[in-house]
Amino acid sequence: MSDSLERLYLAVLAARDLDPATSRTARLFQRGPSQMAKKLAEEAIEVVIDAVNGDSEAVIRESADLLYNLTVLWASAGVRPEDVWREMSRREDMLGIAEKLPKSSMKLPKVASPRVAARRPIVALEGRAARKRH
Ligand SMILES: N=c1c2ncn([C@@H]3O[C@H](COP(=O)(O)OP(=O)(O)OP(=O)(O)O)[C@@H](O)[C@H]3O)c2ncn1[C@@H]1O[C@H](COP(=O)(O)O)[C@@H](O)[C@H]1O
Secondary structure, X not given: OHHHHHHHHHHHXXXXXXXXXXXXXXXXXXXXXXXXXXXXXXXXXXXXXXXXXXXXXXHHHHHHHHHHHHHHHHHHHOOOHHHHHHHHHHHHHHXXXXXXOOOOHHHOOOOOOHHHHHOXXXXXXXXXXXXXXX
């Protein structure tokens, strides 16, 4: 999947300076981050509605639209796909697939399972603000 997103990211960068009359991507860049954010939010809601309705084919279609609009917003914000992959790898190393860090390392299981024990120990740095769980 990351290859597809990386190819799409490059296509979005290439389309940024095309004619907004013919390129949706160029039009989104012309209208700016607030329009990009609006479209991304709309697509997220469409995915949610289709999932709640059990329409998996529609979830697939809307997910592709969501990822497109996310890629456009990344490009506008100066975020590269590899920046996101690096953060996901960091979390996977620390705690498992795409998990958030606990509010405090004190909440980790006292007896680490072999899988957890095999990971690098989590070091709560002094003075490091605990991440808020959203
Ligand atoms: N991957 C995509 C892609 N996915 C989704 N979309 C657009 O996003 C729309 C989905 O959002 P909506 O459901 O809101 O569609 P809509 O009803 O037409 O939206 P509105 O016009 O009402 O905002 C689709 O109709 C597509 O026009 C995409 N537009 C472009 N790309 C790729 O982006 C690159 C640049 O393409 P251009 O933007 O056409 O230059 C190319 O590689 C394209 O394949």
